[in-house]
Amino acid sequence: MLKFFRGKKGSQLFGLLGPGALWMLLFFNLPILIVLFISFVERGRAGGIKLPPEYTLGNYAQFFNACTSQFSGPACDSFLYLGIFGSSVRIGFIVTLWCIVLGYPLAYFISRQKQIWRDALMILVIIPFWTNFLVRTYALKQVLATEGLLNSFLMNLNLINQPLDLLFNEFAVVVGLIYGYLPFAILPMYASIEKFDHTLMEAAADLGAPPWRSFLRVMLPMTMPGVVAALVLVFVPVVGAFITPDIMGGGKVEMIGTLINRQFGVARNWPFGSAMSLILMLLVLIGVIYYFRSSTEETRRAM
Amino acid sequence: MSAQFPVYPKQRVRFATRVGNWILGTNAALLFGFLYLPVVILIVFSFNNTRSIAVFTGFSTEWYTSLAANDELLDAARNSLLVGLITTIAATVIGTLTALAMDRYRFKLRTAFDANLYLPIVIPEIVMGIALLLFFNQALFPFLQSAFGIRASSGLHTITLSHIAFDIPFVYVIVRARLADFDKTLEEAAADLGADEWNTFQRVTLPLLMPGIIGGALMAFTLSLDDYLITAYTKGIQEQTMPLYIYSLVRRGVTPEINALSTALLVGSIGLVGLSLTAQSGGAVYTRAMSFGAGLGIGLYGLFSLPALFTSGAFSIPALIVNLLLLAGLYGSWRSFPAYREELNETNRSGKILAWIAAAIVLAAAYLSAFLLLY
Numbered sequence: 001m002l003k004f005f006r007g008k009k010g011s012q013l014f015g016l017l018g019p020g021a022l023w024m025l026l027f028f029n030l031p032i033l034i035v036l037f038i039s040f041v042e043r044g045r046a047g048g049i050k051l052p053p054e055y056t057l058g059n060y061a062q063f064f065n066a067c068t069s070q071f072s073g074p075a076c077d078s079f080l081y082l083g084i085f086g087s088s089v090r091i092g093f094i095v096t097l098w099c100i101v102l103g104y105p106l107a108y109f110i111s112r113q114k115q116i117w118r119d120a121l122m123i124l125v126i127i128p129f130w131t132n133f134l135v136r137t138y139a140l141k142q143v144l145a146t147e148g149l150l151n152s153f154l155m156n157l158n159l160i161n162q163p164l165d166l167l168f169n170e171f172a173v174v175v176g177l178i179y180g181y182l183p184f185a186i187l188p189m190y191a192s193i194e195k196f197d198h199t200l201m202e203a204a205a206d207l208g209a210p211p212w213r214s215f216l217r218v219m220l221p222m223t224m225p226g227v228v229a230a231l232v233l234v235f236v237p238v239v240g241a242f243i244t245p246d247i248m249g250g251g252k253v254e255m256i257g258t259l260i261n262r263q264f265g266v267a268r269n270w271p272f273g274s275a276m277s278l279i280l281m282l283l284v285l286i287g288v289i290y291y292f293r294s295s296t297e298e299t300r301r302a303m
Numbered sequence: 304m305s306a307q308f309p310v311y312p313k314q315r316v317r318f319a320t321r322v323g324n325w326i327l328g329t330n331a332a333l334l335f336g337f338l339y340l341p342v343v344i345l346i347v348f349s350f351n352n353t354r355s356i357a358v359f360t361g362f363s364t365e366w367y368t369s370l371a372a373n374d375e376l377l378d379a380a381r382n383s384l385l386v387g388l389i390t391t392i393a394a395t396v397i398g399t400l401t402a403l404a405m406d407r408y409r410f411k412l413r414t415a416f417d418a419n420l421y422l423p424i425v426i427p428e429i430v431m432g433i434a435l436l437l438f439f440n441q442a443l444f445p446f447l448q449s450a451f452g453i454r455a456s457s458g459l460h461t462i463t464l465s466h467i468a469f470d471i472p473f474v475y476v477i478v479r480a481r482l483a484d485f486d487k488t489l490e491e492a493a494a495d496l497g498a499d500e501w502n503t504f505q506r507v508t509l510p511l512l513m514p515g516i517i518g519g520a521l522m523a524f525t526l527s528l529d530d531y532l533i534t535a536y537t538k539g540i541q542e543q544t545m546p547l548y549i550y551s552l553v554r555r556g557v558t559p560e561i562n563a564l565s566t567a568l569l570v571g572s573i574g575l576v577g578l579s580l581t582a583q584s585g586g587a588v589y590t591r592a593m594s595f596g597a598g599l600g601i602g603l604y605g606l607f608s609l610p611a612l613f614t615s616g617a618f619s620i621p622a623l624i625v626n627l628l629l630l631a632g633l634y635g636s637w638r639s640f641p642a643y644r645e646e647l648n649e650t651n652r653s654g655k656i657l658a659w660i661a662a663a664i665v666l667a668a669a670y671l672s673a674f675l676l677l678y
Contacts (some may be wrong), residue, residue, distance in 0.1 A: 013408045020401030020471060021416070027468035028423055031434035049441070054414050106334050109327040123580070124335060130576040131342075132529045134546055138553050139341035141358050142348075145557055149344055152357035182338065211319065220510040240427025242532055246551060257429050264433055264536070274437065277430045288425045 020130050032281075038275035047268030059275035081259070083275070088255040089283075091170070092239040099234045100187035100227060102178075107190040107226075111197075122190065128183045136162040137247050144172060144248075168250035177238050178246035184237070185230035192226025226295075234290040236284050256280050304636060326343035326473065342569065349562035356557055366563035376564070379548040381675050382459055383528055386670070390466040392525040395520040397467070398474025399512070405475075406482040414673060423472045432536035433463045465537045466527045474519035481515025513590050517582040525650050574664050581661050588646035588658045595636050595643045596662035600669025602633025608677070629673060 038062070041053040059067045066080035077083070109123045128136060143149050144166040151163040166172060195220060204214030220227075242257030249258070256276065263273025348356050352363035370376060384477045405417060423431060434516050439461050447453040489511070493503040531546040538547065545568070605626050612626055614616055647655055 009408070013410060016400045016404035016408075019417075020404070020420075020475070022470060023397055023468060024419060024423075026440070027435065027464060028431070029419065030442070030479055031431075031438035035430070035434045038437055038441065063432050102330065102334055107328045109331045112327075121331075121335075123576075124339070126580075127573065128338060128577055130525055130579070131572045132546065132549075132565070132568050134529075134531055134553065135345075135568055136342065136548050138549070138557075138561060138565060140343040141553070142557050142562075143341045143344060145356065147355075147357055149357050149558075178442045179337065179341075182334070211323070237427065240429055242429050254593060257427065260429055260433065264436065270437065273433060276357050277433055281426050281430050284426055 029157050035274045035277055038271050039278055041271055043269050043271045047270065049198050049271060059271045060279075063274055063275055063279060084254050085256055085279070087284075088257075089176060089241050091177070092235045092256065094174055094239050095181065096185075096234045098174075099182050100189070100230055103182055103185040103230065104227070107186050107193050110186075111193045111196075112191060123184050125186050125190070133180060133243060134247075136246055137176055137180065140176055141167065141172075141247055144175070160237050167248065170249075170251045172248040173245050173253045173255070173264075175243040177241060180241075180244055181234045181238055184233045188229035188233060189223065189226040192223040192229075193278050196223055226292060228294055232287050234286050240280055240284060250297055307495045319601055319676045323614055328340075328420045328637060331383050331476050345562050346566045346569065349559060349566045351559060351562075354559055356562075364663040367567075369560060370563050370567070373560075374384075375543070376548060379543040379545050382542050382543040384672055384675055386459055386463050386466060387524050387527040388676075389463050390470055391520050391524040393463075393467045394470035394474050394523045394527075395516060398519060398643070399516055400477050401471065402475050402482055406479060408486075420472050420475050423469050424476070428469075428530075428532045431465075431469060432533045435468070435533065438532060441575065455494065456539060460543065461537045462534050462540070462542075465533050466530065469530075469533060470523040470526055473522050473562075475518075477519035478512065478515045481512055481518075485511065495647050505567055510587065511523035512582050515588070517590055518579050519591070520580040525572065528635040529572075535586075542635075554669070571668075574668065578661060578664060581657060585634025586650070586654065587652060588650050591639065591643040593664040595639050596665030597669045598632040598636030598639065599632075599662075600631050600632070600666040602631070604670050604673035625677065633670075 038049055040055050042050045042056050042058065042059070044050045058068065064080045067076040067078045067080045068076065069076075079227075110118055113121065145151070146163045146165070146167070148166075150166065151160075154160045155163065200222070201211075201214050201217050204218050206209070239255075239258050241255060242261055243255050245255040245258050246261075249255075251258075260273050260276050260280065263269045263276070267273075349366055350362050350364065351359055352361040354366065369526065372586065401420070405420075439457060444455045447455045485508075489507055490503050493507045494500075498506065518585070529546060531550055534544055534547060535550075538544070542553075548563065549561065549568075552558065554566075578593065582593065605628075609626055612622060647658060649657065
């Protein structure tokens with residue numbers, strides 16, 4: 001070890017790597033380990049954790065069967081938390097599917113434009129990445145509000161007599177999430193489609209394939225890495241989303257993010273919140289590992 | 304055999320293509336409308352003279368004037384800026400050093416360390432938020448209390464520490480990408496010409512990396528400025544940041560003040576995107592323009608606040624030192640101007656205009672930031 005520091009290379013490496021390694025260990029890895037620790041202890045009477053710590057698997061048990069909690073009443077639903085996870089995953093897939101189905105043709109459309117238009121449109125896709133997510137969500141909320149523009153527009157056209165309830169339901173959350181994460185889907189798919197050699201489609205047509213078949217058999221398989229990247233890039237943040245379900249759902253739509261948030265707010269059950277966070281992290285990591293397994297270095301770098 | 308070849312009537316194919324193109328174009332128009340209309344509506348109604356968000360009744364800037372008089376908001380803006388600036392400097396330095404280390408050296412656990420740096424980007428923000436909350440409250444503060452007798456609590460400092468932690472990976476990824484395209488023979492050439500390691504780094508490596516570093520820094524700044532969730536978990540009782548303030552307003556309902564505030568933030572973000580894209584497009588002229596503008600902006604604020612320092616009766620030695628430091632910005636921009644002009648002379652006309660616009664935006668931003676932080 002001492003020899004390592006004496007060497008010039010060793011001390012240089014240490015100087016370069018030291019600050020980053022230290023910071024990440026202290027403010028990322030250690031905190032995650034503490035979450036792991038707290039997920040295995042019992043909660044204290046007034047929130048926090050019981051001291052001295054008593055180890056338990058109860059927090060995980062409570063997740064899989066809500067009725068194991070000491071606070072659950074006689075009318076408890078065992079699948080309460082599993083159900084919320086399930087509906088988050090379902091919302092995640094719905095949003096991802098819409099983002100891909102709508103985003104793919106858009107990415108294709110952009111890739112077929114002249115260079116200058118392509119650049120301009122791509123800037124339009126990138127700008128949302130840089131704008132405040134809260135502000136964007138609020139902008140959408142304002143349009144969908146009961147007294148908002150969409151409702152008054154529809155009423156002026158006499159299409160509806162009274163305002164539609166467009167907010168504070170699952171529909172609003174799904175629309176809000178599509179709105180928030182559509183650019184995340186367009187970017188990787190565009191990167192794939194732009195590299196695709198369109199003469200291959202002509203070749204397929206020359207060989208007699210109708211357009212839909214040459215799309216399904218040639219273009220889609222060759223741009224699949226972009227689609228998979230889009231799937232992961234949308235699904236992962238959507239499953240753990242908090243801001244959108246909170247603002248667009250108005251407390252009426254529960255997703256994993258809002259559920260975990262509540263354990264650290266009003267419910268004051270840190271150990272249970274920790275256990276659910278780790279389960280969520282595991283879920284997300286499975287998705288990411290799947291992505292890294294199925295994609296090549298080259299397609300990732302295109303991002 | 305040729306009879307088995309499907310022959311499509313020419314007219315039909317052309318019609319199908321036309322329909323296809325029409326669908327593609329409509330889809331694109333609708334999606335861009337979906338992405339941008341709410342934002343445009345938000346901006347338009349921030350100038351409405353009534354509280355309605357459905358009918359535009361007349362032009363007014365009253366919501367902006369009420370914002371400028373809102374002390375709570377100005378405090379939040381100042382806190383956000385302070386946290387953002389410290390975070391950006393720390394995360395950019397640390398992230399760049401880490402990227403250099405990972406690019407240049409091979410060592411044990413290198414792959415694991417690389418994966419570890421990607422983790423904060425991919426795991427849900429809420430997980431990192433609660434991890435930091437528990438770390439500070441259940442580990443770090445009790446430890447400081449028992450080991451050193453220091454009573455610590457959350458506040459802007461914990462927010463800053465956390466923001467640095469989630470920004471380092473982003474800077475790392477961006478600088479690392481730039482390093483991957485880096486032509487190492489340039490460094491060898493510098494060494495062959497007799498430059499020592501430090502000189503090579505300073506004169507060759509760093510300038511070539513600069514677009515990546517600035518791009519990373521702007522990304523870090525934006526992320527810090529926009530972050531709600533991690534901030535909410537690491538904040539103290541009193542201090543607010545911009546996103547926390549906006550969130551509390553949005554939870555209460557829809558008001559024209561939020562529209563005005565959001566519009567101001569959007570303008571800021573768009574400025575940042577523009578700068579980032581310009582910096583990353585290469586060209587030393589832009590980075591030079593930006594540093595010139597930053598120095599000038601800070602320096603001008605120092606110059607204009609100098610008379611007030613002596614007349615308002617608030618004179619103090621620290622205030623004078625701060626003011627002189629601001630004036631150093633003026634000196635810095637004056638010193639850097641020849642190099643900037645040299646680069647300008649080698650740029651074409653549109654590049655020149657772009658460089659001056661970048662300089663002007665940075666100038667305005669630097670002036671405003673100095674004002675908000677020090678006023």
